[in-house]
Amino acid sequence: MKNWKRRWALFLTAVLLALSLTGCGGSGEGLALSVCVGGAPEELDPIYATETADQTVLVHLYENLMRKTGDGSGGTTVTNGAAKSVSTEENADGTVTWTFKLRKAEWSDGRAVRAGDFVFAWQRLADPANDSPSASLLSVVAGYDAVRETGDVSLLQVTSEDDSTLVVVLNGKFDWFLTEVCTAPATMPLRQDLLQEETTAADGETAEAAEEPAEAAPWWNDLTGLVTNGPYQVSGYEAGEALTLEASETYRNSLSGPQTLTFRFAETAEAGQDLYDAGEVDFLGILPAEQLTDLIEAESRTLAPELSVQAVVFNCGQDTLMDARVRRALTLTADRSAAAEAAGAAAYA
Structure with a gap:
């Protein structure tokens, strides 16, 4: 053992x-x-x-x-996790369609995992009314800006063709979408029926309880x-x-x-x-x-630094980044010389 x-x-x-x-x-x-x-x-x-x-x-x-x-x-x-297969298609308008075929899987109560569970979770994440700190993960999804402006989550281009097919349309080609967005805790599937039951139970409190407002349990x-x-x-x-x-x-x-x-x-x-x-x-x-x-x-132990790559997503309109001065300003935020010195010669091996 x-x-x-x-x-x-x-x-x-x-x-x-x-x-x-x-x-x-x-x-x-x-x-x-x-x-x-x-x-x-x-x-x-x-x-x-x-x-x-x-x-x-x-x-x-x-x-x-x-x-x-x-x-x-x-x-x-x-x-692959819940997705059995993934395919992409570049569209004439510059958008890219990702199609996920889901495996046959069950929730712990025996109900099948459906593409709609992802649609609900992603719409809930994008909804400005929920004020999620991770909402910008979906900023590359077509319709995200419209959802943030109007609150209409149906504008987010994440749909279920059927119970086992999830379709996501992105504003462009983002290779990190699969590795960062589709693995993030914030985009995990959720059961709309179960969350609605919790909301209904909370709304059904007695009048006496309502007179003494208390923070609702999550x-x-x-x-x-x-x-x-x-x-x-x-x-x-x-x-x-x-x-x-x-x-x-x-x-x-x-x-x-x-x-x-x-x-x-x-x-x-x-x-x-x-x-x-x-x-x-x-x-x-x-x-x-x-x-x-x-x-x-300690003489017998050493800690070796490891290189990693991090991504920062800026939630701004495409017109902003069309300005060369803005792009130049962003490049100046990284001290390349300091990074190269910290990484050492091993980084080039």
Whole structure:
């Protein structure tokens, strides 16, 4: 068991940036893994979750069109998730149509995963009334600007031809759409019927309760009752202490992760280290500054910096970027000399 945990801990370290704690080759049947990636969940509504700890939980409960996994060599790769196949077509007006054929899959309550679940989730994300901090992810989707101006989410060009076919029209050619937008927690599918039930229940409060206004509990508040389509389901929750996930019986694929995955909560890196020292967790997502210093100074261990590529999406009209002065200003925001110096000669190998 110790060898299994060591293998999984090494894998976790390699793919934490991709948020997923599953995807390593081999069967994890019977394996229980305990990790600490941060504090108790602050937000498990995909369109509002911004903390890494919350997003890490979400990618184990829900499956997007595509998913990021470890590539076996310490990096990450993007593979098909809910999408069985993807095709693109460039249109005469410069737009690009992406067509996703979905796998046969089920939600944890047994209902089929449908293309309409993605349409609902993406419209909800784009809706200005919801004020999602991640809404700009969809700025490359045709109709997004119109939705933001009018509030009419039907203008977003994301449609379902049938239950297994999702069609998305983009304003142009964006290769990163598949790897960044279609893997993001914010664009994961959601069940409109279940969220409507929560809203109806909240609206049905008694008059006495209405006289004492209180902040309504979020729709995901009952964690053990969540209906999800990912590799795990919530099996237990200790408020402020731990969240336990079990392999989903309805997940469409064979699980390549631990059977039981427990997230133990720590509000500080030092508290997480205490959990690790006490043997309560097998992996830490964040190390205390003192611990990092010790690792760097230790003769037997070294920390090597890794290069990565980040993208920044500017939500502005195309006319703005037609101005050469604006484009020049944007290029000046990056200090290329400093980046090259920090990267060193290894970056050119």
